[in-house]
Amino acid sequence: MDENFINIRVREAYNKNDLQTAGFERILNDDLFAELRHAYKEELGCIEHFASRNVKYFNSISYTIVDNDNRVDVNLRVSDTVDVLEDISNDILNNPKTVISYA
Numbered sequence: 001m002d003e004n005f006i007n008i009r010v011r012e013a014y015n016k017n018d019l020q021t022a023g024f025e026r027i028l029n030d031d032l033f034a035e036l037r038h039a040y041k042e043e044l045g046c047i048e049h050f051a052s053r054n055v056k057y058f059n060s061i062s063y064t065i066v067d068n069d070n071r072v073d074v075n076l077r078v079s080d081t082v083d084v085l086e087d088i089s090n091d092i093l094n095n096p097k098t099v100i101s102y103a
Contacts, residue, residue: 004066012059019057028053 019026028036033053041047060077076082 006064006066008061008063010058010061014057014059022057024055024057026055028055 014022014024033050037047037050040050060075062073062075065072065074
């Protein structure tokens with residue numbers, strides 16, 4: 001949805017037992033669905049991705065941030081700690097370690 005974020009991959013989908021252990025819901029209730037839909041419309045200007053209320057959970061995500069000739073690879077796993085500074089748009093490419101740290 002943003003040309004600066006490429007190679008987005010999610011891995012290791014939660015199975016039914018993982019969902020139950022974590023207490024996650026597999027289907028969004030009306031309130032959460034409406035809230036998420038509103039956020040997508042306000043922040044991203046689109047809602048066409050909301051065809052289903054089913055939710056999938058994954059253990060990790062990786063992606064690349066591209067800005068001109070700069071590239072930053074980001075790999076996050078469940079339980080990693082992410083620090084977000086006030087203005088990540090400039091800092092992430094200049095010094096990615098100040099934006100994302102892993103515990």
